[in-house]
Amino acid sequence: MEQAVFESITYAAECGDCGAEVEWCGVQVLDDRSLRWDTEFGCTACGAAMFVCKGELPAELRGRLLAEHGPALLRVDPSARNAAVMRVLRAELGIGLDEVRTVLGGIRAGSHSGTLPEMELLARRLRAAGIDAVAERPQRS
Ligand SMILES: [Zn+2]
Known part of the structure; x- marks a missing residue:
């Protein structure tokens, strides 16, 4: 746990x-x-x-x-296959293919953000699917 x-x-x-x-x-x-x-x-x-x-x-x-x-960012292993990441996102967020492409684009660009618990949930789901992912809050200067 x-x-x-x-x-x-x-x-x-x-x-x-x-x-x-x-x-x-x-x-x-x-x-x-x-x-x-x-x-x-x-x-x-x-x-x-x-x-x-x-x-x-x-x-x-x-x-x-x-x-x-402050928002937390979701970082995903850049070498992870898009299809694998999208499958987890769609299952978790319950969104359509177009939306999931937008979310994936945001993740790849390092701009997909939300509350820390929300991003941590996605990171855990991705890790459970064998994809390296981490939720982190950028240091505020
Ligand atoms: Zn009262």
Whole structure:
């Protein structure tokens, strides 16, 4: 089993009980099989606490994750066969042939990026298929 990879942010949203604005904590987690998005809060106004597992990560919060932590890049062995890489990408991302060509082009150009857990998931799937791949975050200067 590989190590879990995660990134978290805090953001303001309403308490589900009393409607007060409270600070939520959201975390995108890659466990050994899949990505998930968990959120939680504790309300200082009414004392309610909630933990929501395996929600959908909203695009706006994903944007915050990328802005706060910086995007990670997916690097794939340049000698890996396109067809083999594309097969893994299509299976994992559930996208069509045209889209997967675009993604592959981005990977080959070193510009395909996402959150670290997302890129790590793809890297693991590729490695499981025998293709050298790694997710990494460029050092910010
Ligand atoms: Zn409350």
